Amino acid sequence: xxxxxxxxxxFNYMKKKDKRKIxxxxxxxxxxxxxxxxxxxxxxxxxxVGASAHDFVDDFSVGHSVPYNDVxxxxxxxxxxxxxxxxxxxxxxxxxxxxxCALKDDKILDLRNPTIKNAIILTxxxxxxxxxxxxxxxxxxxxxxxxxxxxxxEDAAAWxxxxxxxxxxxxxxxxxxxxxxxxxxxxAITQKFNLGKKITVxxxxxxxxxxxxxxxxxxxxxxxxxxxLN
Numbered sequence: 728x729x730x731x732x733x734x735x736x737x738f739n740y741m742k743k744k745d746k747r748k749i750x751x752x753x754x755x756x757x758x759x760x761x762x763x764x765x766x767x768x769x770x771x772x773x774x775x776v777g778a779s780a781h782d783f784v785d786d787f788s789v790g791h792s793v794p795y796n797d798v799x800x801x802x803x804x805x806x807x808x809x810x811x812x813x814x815x816x817x818x819x820x821x822x823x824x825x826x827x828c829a830l831k832d833d834k835i836l837d838l839r840n841p842t843i844k845n846a847i848i849l850t851x852x853x854x855x856x857x858x859x860x861x862x863x864x865x866x867x868x869x870x871x872x873x874x875x876x877x878x879x880x881e882d883a884a885a886w887x888x889x890x891x892x893x894x895x896x897x898x899x900x901x902x903x904x905x906x907x908x909x910x911x912x913x914x915a916i917t918q919k920f921n922l923g924k925k926i927t928v929x930x931x932x933x934x935x936x937x938x939x940x941x942x943x944x945x946x947x948x949x950x951x952x953x954x955x956l957n
Contacts, residue, residue, distance in 0.1 A: 728845055729788035733768040739779040741798040741819075749795065749857045751813070751822035752850055752864045753802050754889075755780060756838060756876030762828035764790030780826040782849060786841040789849055799824045807872025817863075817870045823853055827876060838878050847892045854893065861893045884933055891931040891938070891950075899940065899953035900925045906953065908946040912939050917946050925956070 757767060767783040768790040770776075779799040783790040793799040801824030805814055827838055827846050850864060866886065867875035879886040891897075904922040909915065912934050920926070928940035931950070938950040 728848060731764055731768060731788050731790040733772050733790070733792065734794075735771040735779050735792045735799075736773065736775060738775040739771055739777060740793045740800060743797050747796055747798070748821055749823055750859065750863060751817040751870075752853055752859055753817065753822050753824050753867055753870060754846065754850070754864065754876055754879065755801060755824060755826040755867045756829045756878065757783070757826050758829055758875070758877065761830055764788045764828060767826070767828060768792055780824040782823075782825050783828055784825060784842055784846045784849060785828040786839050786845070789845065793824075795823060795853075801826075802867055802870045804873075805871055811868070811870055811872040813865050813870045814872070817865060822870075823857075825849060825853075829876075838876065843889065847889060851893055861890055864890065864893055884936055884938060888931050888933040888938055891928075895931065896927050896929050896943075898925055898927050898956040899950065900956060901952060902954050903952035906948055908942070908948045910946065912947050914947075920948070926953070 764783045764785045771779055771792050777800060779793050780801050781793045781795055781799050783792060798819050800819055802822060803819045807814060825846055827842050829838055866879060867873050868880045874880050879889060901920045901922055901924045906920040907916050908918045910917050912932060927943045929943055930941040932939045939947045940950050941947050
């Protein structure tokens with residue numbers, strides 16, 4: 728994944744002299760028609776917007792716009808009348824904002840799957856660097872009540888898939904006898920697991936509203952009849 732960098736116009740963010748404590752990562756989307764990391768970097772460097780994100784992500788690259796120790800203006804406006812679960816807990820001052828570049832005419836939730844995958848990779852890197860657990864990775868919606876990132880707000884399974892992938896690899900055990908494993912999603916059955924079988928999940932996929940785990944051996948199975956192990 729290519730890394731681009733172009734600092735935002737300083738009107739759009741706050742520089743911090745002392746080290747700030749980063750406790751949350753907030754996921755957004757740009758809601759534009761043909762956004763890319765480069766045109767987002769160019770726009771925020773050029774314009775006085777009064778808003779910003781630390782990073783932009785598209786199918787091919789990450790665009791770094793605001794230094795992580797500085798405060799981006801990405802989740803400070805309340806649309807929920809203080810009803811959003813993370814309002815007052817997650818703020819501009821203790822979070823990093825990641826904005827996924829959208830394509831309005833894209834058929835996959837207005838966000839391309841490679842963009843979502845790159846956002847997951849970046850988020851996992853930041854989680855490791857700042858020791859942030861997956862419970863502290865939230866949507867703009869969870870902080871402010873705004874429908875953002877809309878594809879991951881309007882489809883609960885899509886957000887669940889995103890959060891699962893932040894935790895890979897993880898183990899599950901089957902809660903039903905005969906859970907089927909497939910050569911690919913929608914492919915031939917390769918085996919059936921016994922009740923209580925422990926499986927390592929290396930990646931999670933969403934297909935037709937259903938969540939599938941990919942095992943270490945390359946087989947796929949539905950997560951419906953499994954239980955995640957700590």
